[in-house]
Amino acid sequence: MTALSLCVKEPATLPPVAVTTDFLVIGSGIAGLTFALDVADQGEVVVVTKRSSEESNTRWAQGGIAAVISPEDTFAAHIEDTLVAGAGLCHDVVVDICVREGPDRILELMERGARFDRDKDGSIALAREGGHSARRVLHVADATGLEVERALLERCRAHPNIRIREHHMAIDLIVMSRFGGPDVCVGAYVLNTATRKDGEDDAKSHLVETYLARATVLASGGAGKVYLYTSNPDVATGDGIAMAYRAGAEIANMEFYQFHPTCLYHPQAKSFLITEALRGEGAILRLPDGAPFMANHDPRKELAPRDIVARAIDFEMKRTGSEFVLLDITHKPASFVVDHFPTIYAECLRFGIDITSQPIPVVPAAHYLCGGISTDLHGRTTIPGLWAVGECACTGLHGANRLASNSLLEGLVFGHRAAVKLTSNIGELRKSPPPEVPEWQIGDAVPSDEEVVVTHNWDELRRTMWNYVGIVRSNARLRRAARRIALLQDEIREYYWRHLVTRDLLELRNIATVAELIVGCASARHESRGLHHTIDYPQTSDRYAVDTVVKRGVPPHLRGR
Structure with a gap:
């Protein structure tokens, strides 16, 4: 494979009118907002997000956040479950960090207003999902991400040092080596569509702004829209990964894209995820004729890791020629199903499916990227001044396959770790004034009629x-x-x-x-x-128990640790 090509407009030589800040955060999900809150007392933060601030993969996370908070659970068990799911590619030190630091991050999230479900005795309710050996998934019914996003956004909007810029899409990172300087990231060029009038397209309200920052943090989420069928919202187009690659950052393990086994199959349904928690609560996968099939593929049956379940469904669909399989939880009391999965119950009912009495037609769909921008244990990328947290980053936690509900955990842990590292050096960051960089050049470009x-x-x-x-x-x-x-x-x-x-x-x-x-x-x-x-x-093969890495100008290759 040849080196991937660049596609970057060269800026002009005119001095810009730039927005300057201490920290520029690109993305408004759990990782970016956690980082913003953790650094806001030490400096100014600008969060840019290309649509409304609520619209992120975090918002649509149904299952929950995995963490060891039960006395019947152990760090060792969560670590082992993560390593088994990761199929030999997890970075052990990263797994240990995330699992052990997770409970403290959960506590902070609750102090910031997140309200998780509780059992009748007042203790936090814990679910079990595929690949987990214990109940350790904190949740808010089947809409956990919505509650997490709400709590974090409320705190961010109330903080005087945080400015959120909605309908602002980063185009490219600003790296000074492009202008004869050092290889350091100092911000991004950002397309502002917030001033667009109703009915006016982006081109007619074209405004590209320069954002300069002492630290730029990519928290832009995943890339599920690269596939035809995905559980992701429309915003998940891999923007941070693509920008980092064009800027010269190292990217790793992009071949590992997780397909969620169960998305609603219906001609009018769009990207609606059926959470793994249904299988955790006993839902059974069946062929259209009603026959269960997971026992033929793995002794853990419906509780096998996602890669195994997705391949099993794909195999059975190809074998039988069916366009879907069935997920059946009708053997559970109707009140239990409605109480535990109100969002799924309501959405399926909207399409004429009563999940208390009818199995749900499901298909696999692209769900979560385990690779991304290579980072160290604090979220630093291979470009000075550029950091990455959340799904766009490849920390080594997930290896070759993510364990269910470890994604929000990773966002919390690494959003916090990046913030701690940066604020510990805030004085050094502020020693140099923001650089002067050219503004974005339109050149001969014209609005499109095609x-x-x-x-x-x-x-x-x-x-x-x-x-x-x-x-x-x-x-x-x-x-x-x-x-x-x-x-x-x-x-x-x-x-x-x-x-x-x-x-x-x-x-x-x-x-x-x-x-x-x-x-x-x-x-x-x-x-x-x-x-x-x-x-x-x-x-x-043991020979391939290493990461796949790629960098601009260097074809993908395997590299040991």
């Missing part, structure tokens, strides 16, 4: 990824995907240079970069491990 190019390429790219780089892969499929993505990249690059940037164009550009990274990393791993399963190399 938006069909964006929508067509968007659809083709996602279908290509779904068909060739999905749950089960092969060398031939990866080669086909690489050829098609390369052609799409050429078209996107040409379009990008000719027209004013819009949010849709930037998202297309970013998912194309993410797609190429996924294909490249998958092509370099000649084994099946965790979320990467290929029919050409069906076995797991």
Whole structure:
């Protein structure tokens, strides 16, 4: 695979009118907001988010947050469960940090207003999900992320040192080496669509602003929209990963994309996740004829890790020719189902499915990226001044497959760790004044009258990824995907240079970069491990118990630790 190509407009030489801050946070999910709150007493924070501040993967997290808070649970058990799910690629020290620091971060989250469900005796209610050996998942019915996002946003909005800029999408990171300076990130160019009038498209209200910061933190979430079917909201287009790659940061383990086994299958339903907690509470996976099948694939049956369950469903769908399988919890009392899963009950009922008496038709869908921007134990990337936390980062916690409900935990732990590291050095950060950088240049770009190019390429790219780089892969499929993505990249690059940037164009550009990274990393791993399963190399090999890394100008390759 050749080095991935850049697609960056060169700025002009005019002095900018820049927004300056101590900390620039790109993204408004659990990791970014936790970081913002933890540094806000020490400096000014600007949070930019490309749509409303509530719209993030965090908001749509149903299951909960895994943490050892029960006296019947142990750190050792949570660590072991995480390592087993990660299929030999977890970084042991990171797993240990997240598991042991998790309870304190949960306590802070509760002090910030998050209200988790409690049992009748007043203790925190704990659920069990696939891959866990104990009940350790804190939750708020089946809408945990919504409550977490609410609590954090309320605190951020009330803090005088935090400014949230909604409808602001980062275009590219500002790295001084582009202008003859050191290789350090000092902020980002940001497309402001907040001033857009009703009915006016992005191009007609084109305004690119310069944001300069002493530390830039990518907390932009995942990239599920790179696949045709996903549980992710529309904002999940891999923006932070693509920007970091273009800036020269190291990216790792992009081949490991987790497909959630159970999303609602209905022609009018869009990306609705059916939480793993249903299986944790006894729901059974069945073929359309009612026959259970998970015992044929794993002794843990419905409580096997997500990669195993997703592959089992994919296998049975292909074997039987069915377009879905069934998730059945009708053997539980109706009151139990409604009380524990009110969101899922209401949403399914909206589509004519009463889950208390009818099984739910489900299919796998792209859910969570285990790879991302390489970071150290404090969220630092390989570019000075640039940090990454949350799903866009590759910390080593998840390895080749994420254990259920470890994602929000990681966001809490690493959002906090990055904040502690940065604020411990706040005096040193403030020694130098913000640099002068050129403003964004429009050049000869004009508003587009061919938006069909964006929508067509968007659809083709996602279908290509779904068909060739999905749950089960092969060398031939990866080669086909690489050829098609390369052609799409050429078209996107040409379009990008000719027209004013819009949010849709930037998202297309970013998912194309993410797609190429996924294909490249998958092509370099000649084994099946965790979320990467290929029919050409069906076995797991000790030789490949290492990370796959890629950097601009350097093809994907394996690297030991």
